[in-house]
Amino acid sequence: MRLDKFLCACGCGTRSEVKKDIRAGLVTVNGEKALQPERQINEEKDCVCHRGKSCVYEKYVYYMLHKPAGVLSATEDARERTALDLLGEDRREGIFPVGRLDKDAEGLLLLTDDGALAHELTSPARHVEKEYECLLARPFDETQREKLESGVDIGEKHLTRPAVVRILGEKRITLTVTEGRFHQVKRMLHAVGNEVVYLKRLRMGTLVLDEGLPAGSYRRLTAEETESLRK
Numbered sequence: 001m002r003l004d005k006f007l008c009a010c011g012c013g014t015r016s017e018v019k020k021d022i023r024a025g026l027v028t029v030n031g032e033k034a035l036q037p038e039r040q041i042n043e044e045k046d047c048v049c050h051r052g053k054s055c056v057y058e059k060y061v062y063y064m065l066h067k068p069a070g071v072l073s074a075t076e077d078a079r080e081r082t083a084l085d086l087l088g089e090d091r092r093e094g095i096f097p098v099g100r101l102d103k104d105a106e107g108l109l110l111l112t113d114d115g116a117l118a119h120e121l122t123s124p125a126r127h128v129e130k131e132y133e134c135l136l137a138r139p140f141d142e143t144q145r146e147k148l149e150s151g152v153d154i155g156e157k158h159l160t161r162p163a164v165v166r167i168l169g170e171k172r173i174t175l176t177v178t179e180g181r182f183h184q185v186k187r188m189l190h191a192v193g194n195e196v197v198y199l200k201r202l203r204m205g206t207l208v209l210d211e212g213l214p215a216g217s218y219r220r221l222t223a224e225e226t227e228s229l230r231k
């Protein structure tokens with residue numbers, strides 16, 4: 001396996017970060033500096049150290065993507081740019097977005113090849129919280145809050161589960177829902193007589209969008225973030 005690919009699989013950083021570290025002399029193979037990202041290593045026999053720490057191969061990868069508007073939360077599409085396209089060199093077989101986020105919405109999107117964790121996070125039985133920031137077309141009021149917090153009719157068999165509202169301004173709220181129905185937040189606001197004009201996912205379960213991450217960029221999850229999602 002290529003050295004840069006191996007370091008990514010060990011959670012040492014994104015492909016471009018580890019390439020930089022290799023060229024800066026921060027990586028050794030069997031005790032000797034390795035300066036070429038394309039160098040081949042034997043992942044079972046060679047002892048690779050990154051910044052003085054021995055590297056342990058990780059089975060799955062986890063990326064937090066700040067999805068920009070205009071990008072599909074899909075793995076591939078014939079015409080449109082997808083979340084996976086944004087991974088560039090870090091893209092590898094088996095990675096997919098966890099849960100959907102509309103093309104015109106932005107914010108937190110988890111990308112992983114860990115199917116079991118993705119299932120836990122999206123299973124309707126788990127009621128994992130998703131928190132969204134919404135800019136609204138009209139002023140938000142107490143009647144709308146009460147309806148959203150007790151469950152609204154969005155034209156399906158069941159009312160939505162009670163949501164949690166945080167008011168941030170006259171036309172700005174956060175809404176936390178525990179389901180993942182199609183266009184759920186937009187349809188909930190529409191059902192109470194308002195409209196969402198901008199939508200951003202801030203959180204999924206314990207995973208909070210890193211505000212230091214500009215739209216269109218991504219980073220590896222920390223060990224603590226992955227651990228906490230698994231709980």
Ligand code: URA
Pocket residue numbers: 100101102103105182183184185186187199
């Ligand atoms: N609700 C929506 O309406 N859109 C999303 O992308 C996510 C939740």
